[in-house]
Amino acid sequence: MSPLRALDVVEARPEHAAVVADIIRRSFGARRELDPPSTATQETEASVREVLETSGGLLVERRGRPMGALLFDESRPGLLGLRRVSVDPEIQSRGVASAMVGVAEDTAEERGKDGIWLHVRAELPDTVRFWERRKYVRTGGEGTLLEFGKTLWLARETRTADDTQDLARRLAGLLRAGDLLVLSGDLGAGKTTFTQGLADGLDVRGPVTSPTFIVARHHPPLADGPGLVHVDAYRLGSAAELDDLDLDASLAESVTVVEWGEGLAEQLSPDRLHLRFERREAASDDPLGTSAAETDDADDLDEPRVVTVTPHGARWVGVPLRSTLLG
Incomplete structure (x- = not known):
């Protein structure tokens, strides 16, 4: 499928909490069942708003329609974490996730971070390959939850x-x-x-x-x-x-x-x-x-x-x- 044109990747603000929470729930809910199940489907407008007020996030839109979202995590000094990387399940494989990752790396640079970290489920090999293609490498994790990271150039x-x-x-x-x-x-x-x-x-x-x-x-x-x-x-x-x-x-x-x-x-x-x-x-x-x-x-x-x-x-x-x- 060809990539979507005219994607707008914008800062997700607290007033976007309901939209971001909906994308996260639908994106993770469309995945096959995992054991243990992801907690992403339990995100609420309130829980997402709390993250957006403290660490922020990104929202992808096209002509005003929400396409994808992610949340930031600033709990680790010098690093920017990516959480709940989500794409509308109706438009998978159209470049939305790649666009978000590129802007997330720019955001990490603007915030003076040295690199990025995130968790990936081992049972999702396509997701693992997605991050590996973007030069993210495994840095830890055991069992089903793997940790990946990247130091910025x-x-x-x-x-x-x-x-x-x-x-x-x-x-x-x-x-x-x-x-x-x-x-x-x-x-x-x-x-x-x-x-x-x-x-x-x-x-x-x-x-x-x-x-x-x-x-x-x-x-x-x-x-x-x-x-x-x-x-x-x-x-x-x-x-x-x-x-x-x-x-x-x-x-x-x-x-x-x-x-x-x-x-x-x-x-x-x-x-x-x-x-x-x-x-x-x-x-x-x-x-x-x-x-x-x-x-x-x-x-x-x-x-x-x-x-x-x-x-x-x-x-x-x-x-x-x-x-x-x-x-």
Whole structure:
């Protein structure tokens, strides 16, 4: 079935309580019987109004007709919970739930949250797949009630090399042995500069320089934290060549950073951070117009960058990436 057009996803206010409660009851009531049964069918206008007054929710309409709704839960610090995700049973599989999830993630960002959590019934495999397709991962739960979560991606501008290194030091405080960071971006975009800040934050033996010709360098810890394995995959032609470095042997006890690793290093771990570095062209007094990528120490020039951080895997669910890196 084709998706519905002109969907309006709006904030559900207390005056919408009766409409939202009706959608929830009809949506959950149309599901097959579960054991134990869902309590969603017992929602009332009063119970929904109480949630909307404290945490809020969303309502989907098309030409004034209610199509779907969900309730928010702010009981967990730094996270936004989604409850009673409901779609009118007469219009299932028409994009209503996807539209709500997209706006819910935007709402989490606006409220300064790091991520989202929700519960899913194990007996509903189509619902489980719906959330998995949207990069939500299972984080816990037993029996029939599974917990899923997602840490939100973020983008941060750094205006100088010092800013880039400061961002890395902030991230270092969240890292532990076994973490994998995959760095991508053009020449001179700031990948090595970032790794230098990361090494400083991890307190490992330096100096940290681009390992292009050595391919991989190990920097042991100076204190009790993990070491740093710094890999430059620029000259590697395939994932098999990366395999030959035997990084698996050191992955568990170190933080591993792979520059130019996109499309190669993902095989190392399903739990990873992907950091993309993009240079923003700055005005230059250089009459020759020499670009950063044409200089010997391009990575150290003070030019604005945008660093995009995208988490993958259950490791990062619940980790305060946004609040830490955005300050």
